[in-house]
Amino acid sequence: MKLLAGLRMCFISLVMCICLSSIGALVNHMSPYGIPLKYEPPPEIGINGIKVPLIDEGQAYKYYSQQGYVFIDSRHVEHFNEGHVPGAIFLPPEDVQERFVEAQPFLMENDTLILYCYGPDCDMAEKVAAFLAQMGYKNFMIMVSGFSAWKSAGLPIESSRR
Amino acid sequence: MSLPIKQISLLARLIIGSLFIYASGYKVFDPADFATSVRNYMILPPGWTNFVAITLPWVELGAGIFLILGILTRPAALLTTSMLAVFLAGLAHAYWIGLDIDCGCFSSAAQSTGKIGLFHFVRDSCLLLISAFIVIFDRGHFSVLRNQPLDV
Known part of the structure; x- marks a missing residue:
């Protein structure tokens, strides 16, 4: 049971991480100070x-x-x-x-x-x-x-x- | 006399939660600057650094808020613990290869003056232990959601 509870906790953490990251990506996309998702060094x-x-x-x-x-x-x-x-x-x-x-x-x-x-x-x-x-x-x-x-x-x- | 685990856990949540919210502040508002800090560590391929700088501060902010409110406390604490472990590894890597860079932990790399040193290792290790304490011992007390199961 403990293993199951542990796995459940990890899964919830992962979902939380993905959801919060998506919010970050969305806010960055809409923000005037947003940066490109992929970094390109200046020439x-x-x-x-x-x-x-x-x-x-x-x-x-x-x-x-x-x-x-x-x-x-x-x-x-x-x-x-x-x-x-x-x-x-x-x-x-x-x-x-x-x-x-x-x-x-x-x-x-x-x-x-x-x-x-x-x-x-x-x-x-x-x-x-x-x-x-x-x-x-x-x-x-x-x-x-x-x-x-x-x-x-x-x-x-x-x-x-x- | 048994230790007041509930109260200690609440205190740990408040410490870690508020520090993560505070640390996410400058990163959320200035992802370009935080991306430079990430690149300075020279761990990730440069192409990925912007993605991390865009997403990581929001994970920090969200996890911090969840910890303070007591919503999904242990999964949130697992996130903060994992992040602190990654930060510790990053600090160790930078120190190991002798990088002369700013921590970029709580303030902009351009503004901060403190180079990576023993202080950063001790601080990060302490926070890691406090955060791990929540993962192990928190039972959902002092939560804004009363119906949250206590044994998650």
């Missing part, structure tokens, strides 16, 4: 007045071995050391000013800088891009799908234990 964002295209790992890979494109990893140091896009420059937002001194010789002003962090909507790449824009760099792309997508796609990875 580009503006950073300090510069248009920055948001690209995925497939597009980023096209630039991977091309001259004039430099990858910048803005994740935490331990994750950078575990694995990163080969040749990527380590530039985290926490101590970007100190690290920039080391990174500057590798970043030509005309280079296109492809920044990434973990995945969609971690804002570390954007923060670093904003700093670099102040430093006079003008060409950016953000690999918005992040390193997790790069890794999942089986693209080249380099690790470093420094």
Whole structure:
């Protein structure tokens, strides 16, 4: 009997959850502040007045071995050391000013800088891009799908234990 | 002396119910902002985050109201317990992979300043226990619906 009562409780919870979710979807549909049911990342964002295209790992890979494109990893140091896009420059937002001194010789002003962090909507790449824009760099792309997508796609990875 | 389970359960319902109603507030009115909080946790595929941000606050709100009024108390408490367990898992995931994000639990990610830390784990765990208490011990007392069976 207890099992039956437990199952009944779970069933009522489920029905409650579905009904309340439906109310939410309905209100969102009718609300002027409603958002689309499926999230689509914007194709580009503006950073300090510069248009920055948001690209995925497939597009980023096209630039991977091309001259004039430099990858910048803005994740935490331990994750950078575990694995990163080969040749990527380590530039985290926490101590970007100190690290920039080391990174500057590798970043030509005309280079296109492809920044990434973990995945969609971690804002570390954007923060670093904003700093670099102040430093006079003008060409950016953000690999918005992040390193997790790069890794999942089986693209080249380099690790470093420094 | 036996513990006053009825009264403790009522208190637990009021705590969890009011907190869930309070927490749903900003999310119900600003789903876009809450969707950003959900995406920050990097657990769900980004495409699904809007759906969660649209529906979850209403489940929180509804379950909170049901708990306070004592309508379908145990199923509502099962919902809040499940949600708190998921939130705890989310916090643990964010902490584990070292995400530097705001909790987004009770206030907008854009406004809050508190990063995820031990405090959030303790708070969520306590609420989880209180909510589970209702699931296990509530017998439908202090309900606005008098004819609700006491042994559901």
